[in-house]
Amino acid sequence: MHILVARTENKKAGRHASEQHQRQPPQLSDFRVLLREIMRALIAVFSLYICSAMAFMPTTLPSASRACVRTSAGRRRAGTRLTPMMAVDQGSTLKVGIVGATGAVGEEIVKVLGHRNFPVSELHLYASARSAGKSVATPFGSVSIEEFDLDKARGLDVIFLAVGGDFSKEYAIKLSATDGPVVIDNSSAFRLDPSVPLIVPEINQQAAKGKKLIANPNCTTAIGLMALFPLHVAFGIKKVIMSTYQAASGAGAEGMDELKAGIASFVKGEPVKNEFFAYPLPFNVIPQIDVFTDNLYTKEEMKVTWEARKILGVPDLPVSCTAVRIPTLRAHSEAITIETERPVTPDGAREVLGKFPGLKVVDDPAKKLYPMPLTATSVYDVEVGRVRQNIVFGDHGLDIFVCGDQLLRGAALNAVIIAEKL
Numbered sequence: 001m002h003i004l005v006a007r008t009e010n011k012k013a014g015r016h017a018s019e020q021h022q023r024q025p026p027q028l029s030d031f032r033v034l035l036r037e038i039m040r041a042l043i044a045v046f047s048l049y050i051c052s053a054m055a056f057m058p059t060t061l062p063s064a065s066r067a068c069v070r071t072s073a074g075r076r077r078a079g080t081r082l083t084p085m086m087a088v089d090q091g092s093t094l095k096v097g098i099v100g101a102t103g104a105v106g107e108e109i110v111k112v113l114g115h116r117n118f119p120v121s122e123l124h125l126y127a128s129a130r131s132a133g134k135s136v137a138t139p140f141g142s143v144s145i146e147e148f149d150l151d152k153a154r155g156l157d158v159i160f161l162a163v164g165g166d167f168s169k170e171y172a173i174k175l176s177a178t179d180g181p182v183v184i185d186n187s188s189a190f191r192l193d194p195s196v197p198l199i200v201p202e203i204n205q206q207a208a209k210g211k212k213l214i215a216n217p218n219c220t221t222a223i224g225l226m227a228l229f230p231l232h233v234a235f236g237i238k239k240v241i242m243s244t245y246q247a248a249s250g251a252g253a254e255g256m257d258e259l260k261a262g263i264a265s266f267v268k269g270e271p272v273k274n275e276f277f278a279y280p281l282p283f284n285v286i287p288q289i290d291v292f293t294d295n296l297y298t299k300e301e302m303k304v305t306w307e308a309r310k311i312l313g314v315p316d317l318p319v320s321c322t323a324v325r326i327p328t329l330r331a332h333s334e335a336i337t338i339e340t341e342r343p344v345t346p347d348g349a350r351e352v353l354g355k356f357p358g359l360k361v362v363d364d365p366a367k368k369l370y371p372m373p374l375t376a377t378s379v380y381d382v383e384v385g386r387v388r389q390n391i392v393f394g395d396h397g398l399d400i401f402v403c404g405d406q407l408l409r410g411a412a413l414n415a416v417i418i419a420e421k422l
């Protein structure tokens with residue numbers, strides 16, 4: 001895709017300009033010339049500073065909302081300031097669609113695209129009929145929610161699906177077929193399909209090369225693998241045992257709303273209603289996420305096993321997970337024990353974890369520093385800490401605690417990085 005090309009071209013243009021400047025050095029024959037050159041240099045540096053500060057300011061929202069925003073430099077609207085992303089060539093920008101844009105994941109995708117200066121030339125936001133026509137403020141301007149239309153959506157370049165698996169099953173292949181857009185699907189519909197790559201970009205982006213339909217992993221799996229992959233490369237993972245502490249927003253926007261309403265009712269001494277979760281979640285933990293399967297693991301727990309095997313490329317890796325819903329709003333936590341092929345030490349583990357992109361070691365027990373949902377919320381990096389030798393497996397075993405924003409690493413951020421690297 002064009003994104004990397006555009007960035008390289010911009011870099012090249014910058015280098016040419018500075019080379020030209022170097023070819024004509026000033027003749028410093030006397031003190032006045034020197035002083036003038038210093039003043040010129042100071043003015044140039046100051047102007048550059050002002051320009052870049054303005055370029056990074058957020059886009060001014062237009063007064064009226066539209067079904068999409070066009071953001072290319074050539075069709076600049078009054079009242080819209082260019083961001084660096086928007087300044088790239090017309091040919092290097094992309095028409096982007098998000099289906100499920102009003103949901104927990106979709107809203108984050110919009111923010112991540114803006115924050116990472118994804119080269120959007122048009123942005124189309126789709127949701128169900130009940131949201132159609134609503135106006136949404138985005139980093140690209142105000143956008144009106146559209147009802148999904150397959151033919152129109154096929155005219156875009158990239159589509160993020162942040163909607164239920166049934167929708168993905170019906171539309172993902174029709175959308176991406178032949179000259180349709182690249183589709184990055186957040187649902188579980190295609191994750192185990194052998195023809196569809198399942199991607200955590202820092203681990204296996206190469207598997208997405210040339211593919212039109214790409215699956216984003218289950219959030220719990222993606223967060224855990226950010227720490228497990230570097231440990232696997234360094235020490236060889238033989239077995240994984242994991243317990244999770246998953247936030248209400250893992251169940252979508254309605255899960256978050258039910259927790260907030262439930263806590264308010266609890267505080268007022270009123271009965272706590274539960275429609276979304278199996279039991280009232282406030283001041284409770286529920287050891288069930290998704291339905292139970294024949295082996296008495298839940299589907300969420302088995303997704304961790306199945307998807308970890310596919311992403312790591314180890315089809316028979318023993319992975320056992322117990323997934324638990326807890327009354328936090330956002331960011332999933334995971335206590336993970338591994339048995340390794342080769343001897344492992346906590347210091348050796350911290351070293352490899354500290355070098356892995358997208359991972360932050362937060363591990364200083366004496367200072368009470370460890371990963372927590374409150375510190376991992378709305379943050380791109382996954383936190384890893386409580387690194388210690390496991391006393392069951394000895395020098396071939398390690399315990400870690402991982403905490404990551406499941407709406408970001410487990411969904412929106414992961415999906416946008418996949419698109420950036422295509």
Ligand SMILES: NC(=O)C1=CN([C@@H]2O[C@H](COP(=O)(O)OP(=O)(O)OC[C@H]3O[C@@H](n4cnc5c(N)ncnc54)[C@H](OP(=O)(O)O)[C@@H]3O)[C@@H](O)[C@H]2O)C=CC1
Binds near residue numbers: 148164186
């Ligand atoms: N929440 C999480 O932590 C994670 C979720 N996922 C997956 O991402 C997907 C989205 O989840 P999440 O954001 O939590 O869900 P939400 O329930 O919060 O949002 C669902 C979105 O889908 C839209 N929608 C529903 N039906 C249609 C339709 N027929 N046509 C177009 N849009 C429709 C809704 O629109 P409207 O508002 O109009 O109803 C809403 O925007 C799911 O597949 C989920 O499994 C993956 C990883 C993490």
Ligand SMILES: N[C@@H](CC(=O)OP(=O)(O)O)C(=O)O
Binds near residue numbers: 217220300
């Ligand atoms: N199941 C996760 C979130 C999610 O939507 O996962 P999946 O995309 O695998 O259904 C949770 O409830 O925390």
